[in-house]
Amino acid sequence: MPIAAVPIYLGQDFSSASPGLRFGMYLPLWGVNRRTRELLWSTSDIDHAVRGQQREEREIKVENKTFALQQACRLTAQDKATMRALAQRQAHAAQPAPGMFTLEATASAPFTTGLGNEHPLENGFAFLNPYGLPYLPGSGVKGVLRRAARELASGDWGDGHGWSQEKIHLLDRVELSTIDVLFGRESADGDSEHVRGALSFWDAIPQIPGDSLAVDIMTPHQSHYYQQRQESRSGGSASPHDSGAPNPISFLTLPPGTGFTFHVACDAARLELLAPDLAHDGRWQALLGAAFEHAFEWLGFGAKTAVGYGAMQVDERARHQRRQARAEAEKARHTASLSPAQQAIEAFVAELRAKHEQFPAYKEKPNAAFHTQARALARAAHEGADWSAEEKRAAAEAIETWLPRVVQVDVKDERKKLKLAALKG
Amino acid sequence: MFEKTAALFLYAVSPVHMGAGQAVDVIDNPIQRERHTRHPCFAGSGIKGAVRHGYEALGGDEADIARLLGPESGSSDLHAGAVSFGDAQMVALPVRSLKCGYVYATCPQALARAQRLLALTGKAPAWPAVQADDGACLIANPALLSGDKLHLEAFEYTAKASEDLARIAADIARRALPAGDAYAFFAGKLKTDLVLLSDTDFGYFAQNAMLVEPHVRINPKTGTADDGGLFYTENLPPESLMVAPLMASKTRTGKPDDQLQADEVLAKLRPLLDGRLLQIGGDATTGRGLVVAKVEG
Numbered sequence: 103m104p105i106a107a108v109p110i111y112l113g114q115d116f117s118s119a120s121p122g123l124r125f126g127m128y129l130p131l132w133g134v135n136r137r138t139r140e141l142l143w144s145t146s147d148i149d150h151a152v153r154g155q156q157r158e159e160r161e162i163k164v165e166n167k168t169f170a171l172q173q174a175c176r177l178t179a180q181d182k183a184t185m186r187a188l189a190q191r192q193a194h195a196a197q198p199a200p201g202m203f204t205l206e207a208t209a210s211a212p213f214t215t216g217l218g219n220e221h222p223l224e225n226g227f228a229f230l231n232p233y234g235l236p237y238l239p240g241s242g243v244k245g246v247l248r249r250a251a252r253e254l255a256s257g258d259w260g261d262g263h264g265w266s267q268e269k270i271h272l273l274d275r276v277e278l279s280t281i282d283v284l285f286g287r288e289s290a291d292g293d294s295e296h297v298r299g300a301l302s303f304w305d306a307i308p309q310i311p312g313d314s315l316a317v318d319i320m321t322p323h324q325s326h327y328y329q330q331r332q333e334s335r336s337g338g339s340a341s342p343h344d345s346g347a348p349n350p351i352s353f354l355t356l357p358p359g360t361g362f363t364f365h366v367a368c369d370a371a372r373l374e375l376l377a378p379d380l381a382h383d384g385r386w387q388a389l390l391g392a393a394f395e396h397a398f399e400w401l402g403f404g405a406k407t408a409v410g411y412g413a414m415q416v417d418e419r420a421r422h423q424r425r426q427a428r429a430e431a432e433k434a435r436h437t438a439s440l441s442p443a444q445q446a447i448e449a450f451v452a453e454l455r456a457k458h459e460q461f462p463a464y465k466e467k468p469n470a471a472f473h474t475q476a477r478a479l480a481r482a483a484h485e486g487a488d489w490s491a492e493e494k495r496a497a498a499e500a501i502e503t504w505l506p507r508v509v510q511v512d513v514k515d516e517r518k519k520l521k522l523a524a525l526k527g
Numbered sequence: 528m529f530e531k532t533a534a535l536f537l538y539a540v541s542p543v544h545m546g547a548g549q550a551v552d553v554i555d556n557p558i559q560r561e562r563h564t565r566h567p568c569f570a571g572s573g574i575k576g577a578v579r580h581g582y583e584a585l586g587g588d589e590a591d592i593a594r595l596l597g598p599e600s601g602s603s604d605l606h607a608g609a610v611s612f613g614d615a616q617m618v619a620l621p622v623r624s625l626k627c628g629y630v631y632a633t634c635p636q637a638l639a640r641a642q643r644l645l646a647l648t649g650k651a652p653a654w655p656a657v658q659a660d661d662g663a664c665l666i667a668n669p670a671l672l673s674g675d676k677l678h679l680e681a682f683e684y685t686a687k688a689s690e691d692l693a694r695i696a697a698d699i700a701r702r703a704l705p706a707g708d709a710y711a712f713f714a715g716k717l718k719t720d721l722v723l724l725s726d727t728d729f730g731y732f733a734q735n736a737m738l739v740e741p742h743v744r745i746n747p748k749t750g751t752a753d754d755g756g757l758f759y760t761e762n763l764p765p766e767s768l769m770v771a772p773l774m775a776s777k778t779r780t781g782k783p784d785d786q787l788q789a790d791e792v793l794a795k796l797r798p799l800l801d802g803r804l805l806q807i808g809g810d811a812t813t814g815r816g817l818v819v820a821k822v823e824g
Binding site for chain 2 (some may be wrong): 108109111112113116118119120123127128181183184187190191192193194195196197201218219230231232233234237239240243244245249252285286298299300301302304305365370371443
């Protein structure tokens with residue numbers, strides 16, 4: 103069994119550590135001679151097996167790279183709880199702010215990032231410390247979206263969805279395009295006209311389905327050609343040909359189906375200063391939404407996007423749920439702002455309207471449920487000490503309008519019986 | 528003269544880059560540190576600037592900015608502000624652990640300084656004295672241990688369970704984090720997984736267990752990384768807990784008719800900070816520097 107290069111007191115059981123720690127510090131990669139237990143300090147074990155025509159025992163090399171990565175990429179229950187708690191806290195922090203844009207997406211391809219980080223297995227991975235969980239840094243999100251905005255603005259993709267490179271905004275003689283306003287102006291070296299963008303891109307914490315990251319393998323067949331090496335095992339030639347020595351390289355990915363929630367905060371005061379027209383009517387949100395969709399479809403997030411990694415699609419269900427939650431919160435706020443009298447009238451109207459819309463032709467018999475409700479409302483309006491004249495009139499009008507539509511009554515009779523004229527004042 | 532003192536807890540929920548502005552080491556963009564302890568810190572001027580910048584976005588009234596935080600430089604009506612933010616010092620630092628993901632590490636020095644600061648607010652915590660020798664630690668949660676040892680990164684500490692530490696942890700969690708479901712997981716973890724190291728051992732992590740992020744600059748024309756564009760930025764890791772003094776005096780605009788007393792000044796500031804998300808330090812547009820503030824006292 104391969105071992106991790108750690109002090110002996112740590113032992114070799116790292117199953118309860120986070121994936122980032124197992125990948126970065128406790129990686130069981132280093133080979134041993136399985137018979138003699140000798141440490142080899144290579145990435146393969148030496149085992150013994152009977153091989154060949156002579157059926158003799160030989161030393162065989164067992165590569166540890168994939169095994170080590172598979173050990174590293176399991177998520178414990180603790181990791182998953184942390185992953186969810188982080189997403190929940192982010193959503194909570196984003197919720198009360200008015201200048202927030204939130205978009206849920208699902209990876210439709212594997213996702214990987216941080217491959218350029220140093221690691222003994224050639225490719226690193228971006229784990230966020232101290233959790234040791236994968237993350238997509240805000241800088242990575244911002245970079246991709248700026249590129250998406252540039253592509254849309256270039257006009258090569260048909261409809262630019264409002265993005266353009268025209269320098270239409272002005273700040274102290276510095277001309278800014280919409281891209282500069284939202285992402286910041288990149289000035290040349292030595293130029294002092296820097297302008298900070300209005301948007302802030304938060305880190306995304308991927309929500310991994312199942313309980314493991316995944317290991318992918320890329321196998322360059324022509325590395326002798328890419329690196330211009332003349333080796334006997336690839337024919338002593340540095341030109342590309344079909345008999346190179348394939349070199350499998352394993353690296354970590356997140357499986358398709360991983361959920362990403364992107365939060366973008368807008369500095370409203372800053373946007374108002376730089377480009378007042380973008381600050382209203384959801385203009386910047388619409389621009390950003392278009393850039394996200396372009397990035398999901400054509401660019402991808404993270405690394406290896408040229409071979410399809412990092413593609414995503416908008417999670418319509420989550421978006422729908424979020425809209426619904428927002429509408430409900432809005433409604434609850436509206437209700438809470440009403441007086442008890444107004445609430446009673448609104449509840450009465452809402453119920454009768456629902457019934458009428460569901461069964462337009464049906465009318466209840468007199469003295470049944472709705473009729474009783476109307477009487478109760480009229481009585482409450484007559485007797486309620488805290489009902490204003492305005493509210494009494496509203497109650498009378500609500501009864502007059504809605505009662506005849508759902509109950510078989512004569513409006514004139516009811517007007518007299520419930521003394522609606524008195525209510526109207 | 529500042530008459531009212533409160534403690535401002537700042538709990539990092541994203542990496543925080545309060546830059547030192549100069550580098551002499553392999554890290555291109557190091558963070559601010561205290562000269563004497565080498566612990567990361569947030570300069571009071573940085574906190575105050577962030578609060579001023581976000582004052583209206585946090586729901587404050589623009590008219591209050593000058594009289595509470597002082598006028599802009601070059602203003603014709605110069606007077607001192609009525610609020611002072613001190614430097615934030617380290618209370619607890621997340622350190623990667625073999626068990627349970629990570630722990631919140633602290634040390635007698637950090638606790639004593641936090642206790643001294645809290646005492647200024649008039650709400651002195653009754654924390655018992657706790658000590659740990661080098662190579663040893665106090666813990667409250669036995670699930671962190673392998674045998675009787677605690678393993679942080681590649682280091683080993685002999686652990687002793689401590690009721691006193693558990694009480695301190697519970698008190699810090701209650702004071703430093705907002706209530707509510709969204710913070711419940713982390714408040715619960717802070718309560719159970721606080722670990723007391725010696726000042727020396729804590730100092731090692733405070734110096735080295737930072738979050739260092741590599742960055743490249745992609746050239747928009749070639750689409751590849753620019754030469755010389757690779758740089759390393761140091762950040763205080765998320766889940767770090769800092770505390771700063773927040774002091775208030777009566778307003779000093781020189782206009783007696785709109786003078787606020789010190790407690791009114793604090794009362795104006797408290798709703799803008801307490802339980803709110805602030806952005807402090809650099810790299811704001813890439814999601815750095817998000818801290819949750821809590822005002823104590």
